Amino acid sequence: xxxxxxxxxxxxxxxxxxxxxxxxxxxxxxxxxxxxxxxxxxxxxxxxxxxxxxxxxxxxxxxxxxxxxxxxxxxxxxxxxxxxxxxxxxxxxxxxxxxxxxxxxxxxxxxxxxxxxxxxxxxxxxxxxxxxxxxxxxxxxxxxxxxxxxxxxxxxxxxxxxxxxxxxxxxxxxxxxxxxxxxxxx
Numbered sequence: 001x002x003x004x005x006x007x008x009x010x011x012x013x014x015x016x017x018x019x020x021x022x023x024x025x026x027x028x029x030x031x032x033x034x035x036x037x038x039x040x041x042x043x044x045x046x047x048x049x050x051x052x053x054x055x056x057x058x059x060x061x062x063x064x065x066x067x068x069x070x071x072x073x074x075x076x077x078x079x080x081x082x083x084x085x086x087x088x089x090x091x092x093x094x095x096x097x098x099x100x101x102x103x104x105x106x107x108x109x110x111x112x113x114x115x116x117x118x119x120x121x122x123x124x125x126x127x128x129x130x131x132x133x134x135x136x137x138x139x140x141x142x143x144x145x146x147x148x149x150x151x152x153x154x155x156x157x158x159x160x161x162x163x164x165x166x167x168x169x170x171x172x173x174x175x176x177x178x179x180x181x182x183x184x185x186x
Contacts, residue, residue, distance in 0.1 A: 016058065019057070020054070022058070023058045026057055027041070027053065027054060049117065053117055056110075067143045067147065071147075074151070075154055076154065077151050077154055080156060081154075082157060099156075099159075103163050104163070104166035104169065106166060107140070107166030108167075110136070110167065111166070111170025111171050112170050112173065112174050114132065115171065115174045133168045136164045136166065136170075137164045137167070
């Protein structure tokens with residue numbers, strides 16, 4: 001478990017500065033394309049939704065960094081397509097959390113960030129689950145295809161399933177939290 005937390009901290013420290021830089025560059029380019037000035041960009045930073053968009057782009061970059069960008073190109077991408085189902089225990093490093101726990105946990109915060117950033121695109125609880133699950137599936141598939149194309153990991157069906165499950169779990173936690181908050185306010 002300690003290994004998992006160290007890995008999460010290391011990945012976060014390495015990828016957040018780059019992720020924020022990428023997010024700022026993307027939003028600056030979009031700002032220029034749509035005819036706004038740099039002054040209006042600084043005004044946008046004062047708006048919560050715009051900051052949430054920066055956080056969303058940063059987190060997606062963090063996912064790409066962890067799953068594709070920081071890896072070497074020495075993988076055999078189709079070596080273990082049907083592997084990774086469950087928790088594996090290794091002699092020296094302990095539990096391999098990446099297959100099960102890590103893949104689920106990676107997508108929980110992403111879904112919550114998206115739900116906080118774009119609440120107006122969801123019309124019902126069912127819509128939240130369908131769209132968040134579909135988004136998680138699509139992003140996970142993109143990550144797995146990038147690993148396959150660039151030999152930066154192994155394409156695994158289990159990763160897609162666990163990431164999608166993490167997205168649905170994040171949606172469920174968000175809905176549960178929102179329900180509890182609304183229940184307390186009444």
